[in-house]
Amino acid sequence: MGEGQFIPDMVEDDDGGVAADHPPRLTLPVLAAPFPEEKTNFNAIRRALVTVACKDVVAGHYAFDSSVLSPLAREGFKLLKGVIDRHVGSPLSIFGHADPDGTIEYNKFLSERRAEVVFGLLIRDVPTWERLFSHHENTTGDVWGDDAITLMLTSLGFVADGTKNEKLSDVIKEYQRIRGFTITGRNDAKLREKLFAEYMDFLCVDDKGNPYKLTKDDFLGKGARFGAFQGCSSFNLRLILAQSEQDAFTADKVNGKSDRENENADNRRTIIYFYEKGAAIDPAKWPCPRAADNNRVSKCIEHFWSDGNDRRLKTIPDKRRRFGKAVRNRTERIAQIEKTFACRFYHGMALHSPCEGDLQMWVLQLMRDKPHAPGKDQELEPIANTRYAVVASLDDEAPVIRGTTSENGVIGLPLWTKSVTMILKVDLFTAITGEPPEDPDKKDDPNKKKAVLSIDLEDPAPPQADDLDDPFKDERTFVRFPMFGGNLKRVTRKFDGQTEPGALEPDAGEPAVVPNEQQLGARQRLFNLGYGVAEPAKWTDAQQTQFVKRFQKDKKIKETGTLDPDTIDVLREEYGS
Numbered sequence: 001m002g003e004g005q006f007i008p009d010m011v012e013d014d015d016g017g018v019a020a021d022h023p024p025r026l027t028l029p030v031l032a033a034p035f036p037e038e039k040t041n042f043n044a045i046r047r048a049l050v051t052v053a054c055k056d057v058v059a060g061h062y063a064f065d066s067s068v069l070s071p072l073a074r075e076g077f078k079l080l081k082g083v084i085d086r087h088v089g090s091p092l093s094i095f096g097h098a099d100p101d102g103t104i105e106y107n108k109f110l111s112e113r114r115a116e117v118v119f120g121l122l123i124r125d126v127p128t129w130e131r132l133f134s135h136h137e138n139t140t141g142d143v144w145g146d147d148a149i150t151l152m153l154t155s156l157g158f159v160a161d162g163t164k165n166e167k168l169s170d171v172i173k174e175y176q177r178i179r180g181f182t183i184t185g186r187n188d189a190k191l192r193e194k195l196f197a198e199y200m201d202f203l204c205v206d207d208k209g210n211p212y213k214l215t216k217d218d219f220l221g222k223g224a225r226f227g228a229f230q231g232c233s234s235f236n237l238r239l240i241l242a243q244s245e246q247d248a249f250t251a252d253k254v255n256g257k258s259d260r261e262n263e264n265a266d267n268r269r270t271i272i273y274f275y276e277k278g279a280a281i282d283p284a285k286w287p288c289p290r291a292a293d294n295n296r297v298s299k300c301i302e303h304f305w306s307d308g309n310d311r312r313l314k315t316i317p318d319k320r321r322r323f324g325k326a327v328r329n330r331t332e333r334i335a336q337i338e339k340t341f342a343c344r345f346y347h348g349m350a351l352h353s354p355c356e357g358d359l360q361m362w363v364l365q366l367m368r369d370k371p372h373a374p375g376k377d378q379e380l381e382p383i384a385n386t387r388y389a390v391v392a393s394l395d396d397e398a399p400v401i402r403g404t405t406s407e408n409g410v411i412g413l414p415l416w417t418k419s420v421t422m423i424l425k426v427d428l429f430t431a432i433t434g435e436p437p438e439d440p441d442k443k444d445d446p447n448k449k450k451a452v453l454s455i456d457l458e459d460p461a462p463p464q465a466d467d468l469d470d471p472f473k474d475e476r477t478f479v480r481f482p483m484f485g486g487n488l489k490r491v492t493r494k495f496d497g498q499t500e501p502g503a504l505e506p507d508a509g510e511p512a513v514v515p516n517e518q519q520l521g522a523r524q525r526l527f528n529l530g531y532g533v534a535e536p537a538k539w540t541d542a543q544q545t546q547f548v549k550r551f552q553k554d555k556k557i558k559e560t561g562t563l564d565p566d567t568i569d570v571l572r573e574e575y576g577s
Helices: 073-086 104-122 126-134 145-155 168-179 189-203 243-251 256-263 298-302 308-313 344-350 428-433 515-528 541-554 565-575
Strands: 011-014 017-021 051-057 092-097 229-231 269-275 361-365 367-369 380-382 387-391 400-404 410-414 420-426 479-485
Touching (some): 011 073, 017 073, 051 073, 092 104, 104 126, 104 189, 104 269, 145 168, 145 189, 168 189, 515 541, 515 565, 541 565
Parallel strands (some): 092 229
Antiparallel strands (some): 011 017, 017 051, 051 269, 361 410, 367 380, 387 400, 387 420, 420 479
16 A cells, blocks of 8 residues: 555554455445346346455565565464454455566466465465475476575574585474474475475464464355466556656666566555455356466456556556556546556456555544543543444435444445535444434334235335335434535645655645645544534634634643644644544
8 A cells, every 4th residue: 555554443554464444335226127027037136246355465475476475474464364353254265466577378377376375375275385386387487496495494493504504405404303203304295294384374373473274165166266266467457667667677788677576566466355244156157267277368358348458558658557546637548546457357346445555435433522520631432333324425315334333433435436425324322321222113012913015016015114225223313414525625745744755656746735725624624523613614713713722732732723733743643634
């Protein structure tokens, strides 16, 4: 993601990579039409395959042109365990990716091996790693060899003593001696069987250092040939380098190749997606071919966007293109956001995924006043584990997103348009009292017969209180709040006080924040944090001074009543943006 973003209970981005929950997706009504009785086939509605979370294995956890996992990946698998625990019962699928160096045929092979090595690790399939070590499917790349064995032994604390001119065979002997099996000094299958298993347990641990593992049943397709893992070749690039830098790399006969490899690091990754609980596939209909299939490239291309080759190949002279970022001040189609992935199928799963740098999300944190004694400072606490419903617009047929706030009172909503008015409904009664409110329409009459639901189109049954458009039976008791998505103004430039993106980056050149924009942005944040009255744009100067002083007093900064730089900094930090 680049900026090291952190959203409580939603997104964590550190040296271990990105671990994230996806925002819920809008579910639109199904539009159906009558079907002639004489027809023998039927209209079909297929449930979409919806991603709910993700974890990446970042470029630094693989070497260039290699599927071998480095010890740095250990931190990433700690984060993965947290995602697994939050999404018990959600099946996984692993997608490997390669950078654009090399042919698409070779990259298909390499990207699949990067995914398979993670799959083998998670289920502790040592024979899979042995096959990856020993067989290269008629290609010259991704040779594990002695370098991989040295890396694993070093990670486990077995290092050659340079002062004694020790070789790999000497380190292997020491490992065999300490582990108590026959000392040969050879890098053979018997050694690797023990070493691979131990290295897997070293890498795949929780945050307390305890090894964990999954089973084939935890994956889409139950670990069958299709669905659990696949390689996407270099068809879905997160980064397209600017034409000017590609030309410079080509012209530099000394360092150009290595420099290009370094700049393409973001494209070398593996993404693990989690799907809705109960999600299942028919492996025979899975669109992703295996690298050993004769149609390994053509079948992928069948699922390209109509402009798929432009998306993955077309360059802009002086700007990079990144998935999840529009190129500032450019209007051509390929400069728009999310225009670097060629495959429609993968694009649909990666859309708005923080693991692919596409964090398109409105984030809310619901807070309330904690009970406090008179004279004591007022404190806030999150409205945690509380039911909510969000009506996506003011239209009568607007879709509704329902869910439960996180432990920190956080709600993540998909960003589907730049600006929209929504209605948030929150079960505050239960949050405050711990008991759900009584249903005002509920009447307990033991003699009353239960109604039989009619399926007669001419005489349909009346809607029920818990119908699909109102799954929370007591939703009518929820407290309603209007929300205005997309209207929050800036108080500072995004990168103020941080590293400015390079001139080639798509978001370089952000304009300055003018005073009127900063003032309104500060007022909006103050209001959302509980300071002031509605419609911040209409506050008087006297009101603004009063509300700013209250904020400054609570945050223990100098009470000037003005939006000075220190106050803006604290306000931005407190608000999160």
